[in-house]
Amino acid sequence: MTLPASLDTNVTALPLKGPAATVTALPRRSRRFDLAAGTRHLATVLVPPLLVLAVILTLWELVCSRPGSSLPPPSAVWAQSYELIVDPFFVYGSQDIGLGLRVITSLQRVAIGFGLAATLGIVIGTVIGQSRWMMRGFDPVFQILRTVPPLAWLPISLAAFMDSNPSAIFVIFITAIWPVIINTTVGVRNIPQDYRNVARVLRLNPFESFFRIMLPAAAPYIFSGLRISIGLSWLAIVAAEMLTGGVGIGFFIWDAWNSSHLTDIIVALVYIGVVGFVLDRLVALVGSLVTRGTSAN
Numbered sequence: 001m002t003l004p005a006s007l008d009t010n011v012t013a014l015p016l017k018g019p020a021a022t023v024t025a026l027p028r029r030s031r032r033f034d035l036a037a038g039t040r041h042l043a044t045v046l047v048p049p050l051l052v053l054a055v056i057l058t059l060w061e062l063v064c065s066r067p068g069s070s071l072p073p074p075s076a077v078w079a080q081s082y083e084l085i086v087d088p089f090f091v092y093g094s095q096d097i098g099l100g101l102r103v104i105t106s107l108q109r110v111a112i113g114f115g116l117a118a119t120l121g122i123v124i125g126t127v128i129g130q131s132r133w134m135m136r137g138f139d140p141v142f143q144i145l146r147t148v149p150p151l152a153w154l155p156i157s158l159a160a161f162m163d164s165n166p167s168a169i170f171v172i173f174i175t176a177i178w179p180v181i182i183n184t185t186v187g188v189r190n191i192p193q194d195y196r197n198v199a200r201v202l203r204l205n206p207f208e209s210f211f212r213i214m215l216p217a218a219a220p221y222i223f224s225g226l227r228i229s230i231g232l233s234w235l236a237i238v239a240a241e242m243l244t245g246g247v248g249i250g251f252f253i254w255d256a257w258n259s260s261h262l263t264d265i266i267v268a269l270v271y272i273g274v275v276g277f278v279l280d281r282l283v284a285l286v287g288s289l290v291t292r293g294t295s296a297n
Contacts, residue, residue, distance in 0.1 A: 072263050080263040088271075097247060099271050106237050106248040107275070109165070113172025114233040118226055121177045125184025125222075126214055135185060146178035150236035154243060164244035168237060175236040176229035180222070187221025188214055223287030230283050234276045 057074050064073040078085065088100030128134045153174050157167035195217055199209045215222075241250025249268060256264040 077263040117176035121180025125181045129185040129188025168240040176233045179225040179228040183225025187218030
């Protein structure tokens with residue numbers, strides 16, 4: 001569309017008033033502020049536990065350094081188990097290996113047992129959670145079985161598999177599956193009816209309904225069960241390895257006790273605690289990413 005000539009001659013450019021605007025970079029002070037804020041946040045996260053750890057080590061040193069103490073102080077643990085602490089991956093023989101390699105062996109068993117428990121537990125919990133009668137029928141059975149200690153399953157698993165490695169994996173599986181089933185069942189039962197109505201309106205088949213409706217809605221409950229299960233899996237493998245043998249961290253503790261190496265046992269306990277904490281935080285991180293922060297951390 002063009003303007004008429006009479007109008008076009010009356011259109012004049014307005015003069016610019018003042019200097020032209022210039023674009024300048026943001027001051028570097030904002031970057032320094034972000035760095036300072038990050039440093040303060042890191043300090044608030046690390047300083048309190050480090051202070052508590054320092055207090056614990058100091059009290060431990062004072063109490064166990066007295067004559068007649070049956071437990072070694074931290075200084076003795078550092079002196080006698082120095083190699084285990086600074087070099088966790090040494091290999092001097094089939095049984096003389098570092099704690100890092102023993103932990104990796106135990107984690108391999110945990111990965112298999114926990115993976116099976118998580119997969120089957122989510123599927124079984126989803127199926128049971130859709131039926132009130134199935135939930136009433138199976139819930140008492142699950143509540144009874146979940147209270148059985150892990151080591152109580154070991155004789156049955158050894159009789160069934162005739163091998164220590166699959167027996168240890170079965171102990172992990174049977175210990176870890178109950179929290180996943182129970183939490184998944186509760187999560188499916190608590191799915192709002194509006195979500196189910198949407199699935200009917202969209203005419204989703206059972207496969208689509210499971211992945212698009214049920215699984216996302218029950219995810220916070222599922223990951224709560226997974227966090228409980230990963231902790232139980234790590235507890236179960238340590239207990240099972242004490243009796244089944246091998247090169248895992250559990251057998252190392254039992255062998256160190258038979259050799260009266262208390263300092264090695266203390267170092268192994270620290271390894272177990274740190275690995276258990278890392279496993280819990282990893283599952284919590286995945287749960288937070290999947291549920292977009294709605295799962296409990």
